Amino acid sequence: MKHLPAVKRLGLLLVMFTLLVWVLTGGNQAFAANGLTLSTSYPGLTVKPGETVRFTLEIENSGLPSQGIRLVTRSLPEGWNSEFQGGGREVHQVFVKRGETETVTYQVEIPAQAEEGTYQIQVGAQGSGAMDTLTLELQVSKKAQLASKLLAQYPELQGPSTAVFVFKADLINNSSQEQSYSLSAATPPGWSVVFKPSYENKQIASLSLEAGKSQGLEIEVSPPSNVKAGEYRIPVRAVSAAETVETELTVIITGNYELKLSTPNGLLSFSATAGQEKAVTLEVVNTGSADLKDVKFSSWAPTNWTVTFEPDQIPVLAAGESQEIKAYVQPDSKALAGDYVVQMTARAPEASSQAEFRVSVKTSTLWGLVGLAIILALAAGLYRIFKVYGRR
């Protein structure tokens, strides 16, 4: 029997110790024996100046009659603002039924000029016959402040030299204050870059963004018409008083191959005498954006005509360059007087161009002279007959 009270005493001691530990380890989650508890999941936060943070406060009523609980801010650093919110409105009371838990949002606005350091806010829940206090700790750090961003949806676009490249980008003001950004792009000579707000046909040079807001941009990049094939990087900047954000856009110009064969003055007709060689000057222009290699010349001419080219091949014709070549056309000696068609073609592996010439063939005047000589000889003969037989 004597043992039993000892056991009882040990059990009581254990209960009391447990209670003590529970009380001591309860921390800032102040334990109220009467059953009103004010708590939040993350009572300590690192914030940046100018930020607005929200705490979700839980008010637990354990064992008390259902009642309205008054919410108060007991202490707040100077210049800061705070309010309780519930159901989309500012509230200062919350009704908590017996044994249930209600949540209230506590919003704290940290001023932009807040110094770095640790600040404490005390909020309290006051019921009838019970109360609880919760201390929130905010560590203000400027490092937590995020930089603004300029993000392109697709930073690399590809297309022919005639295309206009439209990049979709977002400019995000992550700072704690409204900023005015001026927009610029460093372009190679001849390129043009135009900034437009999304879905608006306005060209803008600068824009102003409130803290935390973003603006969609369309950046239109037009390459010059004679641009060569290749990859072009265009750094785009948004510069504000406080910061500079930059992103790099890449335009890949796919080369196009074009060739044009003509004459220096554009005249596509000439005259030639049957059976005699005629030199014609041609001009071949690389109108594409990529170099052409092995430009060869060929022709279609009527049977028994000969067409030769000097030179008959151009090893490399750079983009935009032109070169003159000579074509020697010799019509058939039996060609009829009048117009014939001769086609000349400049052909590179990637592109070709054809020029159609109208050749006016003239016949040799040799036989005309022979005819004239016959008539003159006959006239001379007639004159001789006059001399010999006349005057009788």
Added chain:
Amino acid sequence: MNRGLYVLFRKELADHFRSKRFMIIMLIVAATCLAGVYSAGLGIRGAVAKDTGEFVFLRLFTSSGGSLPSFATFISFLGPLVGLSMGFDAINGERNGRTLSRLLAQPIHRDAVINAKFLAGLSILTLMILTLCLAVAGFGIILTGIPPTWEEVARMLIFMVLTIVYIALWLAVSQLFSLLFRQTATSALACIALWLFFVVFVSLFAGIIADGLYPVTDQSPADTVVKNYNLKHNLNRLSPTLLYDEAVVTMLNPGIRSLGLVLTSQVEGAIPGTLPFGQSLLLVWPHVTGMIAATMICFAISYVCFMKQEIRA
């Protein structure tokens, strides 16, 4: 000498103008040709509206409207008649009328007689062709309302020169015949026979000869066909009528680029178009040369014959 030639020339001209023969021939030629032009002219208005309107003026000479042949065809057919009618009795007529010896008794050179006769005939036919062509030109301007371009004028001038040379050739031939045959009727018949031969029969003979030398059947190689055609064509060209026709067609139709056979290789790559004036002229230059040469040779022969002939009273 020149004075004698001039007197005789004036006398010959007067004789021609007064002769009923000349009037009849002139009337026939003028009436048929102008009728041909008129009927062609009626169709020209439609051609101007329909076609590109290039060389409309020249088409007046070559196009045949309705049932009547064209002006150029009439000239080619009747032109020899004009030349022949003026020359077939030039010398033997005088001889038969016993006026030649009396004429030569005058203080003139003997060659003045034949020269004056030829020159007078040439002048008459020049006048005639000039009148006809200018009448046609004027008629064409009234009808179409389009003045001719310089090229058309040049082509018309060449046409007139060709016509004069063509008729002069027949004049020279008929003068030669009037020397060779004593009777005017004989020389007239000979002239007409020659005319008919060249206008109608030469092509028949050319065909017979060519087919005899290079017979063409369905299986003949192309070479033989070409040779046959070329021989036939060249034999036909002995006829001044064909020479004249070819030359006239080429001059009045600038679209013609070649006469005779054209090989496929020559046509390959050719663009239809008109020839410049110089090239057309170059194309018919052999024809012109041939006709002028034939005229001069005929005249030279008759000159020599006349100078060598005995003139007996």
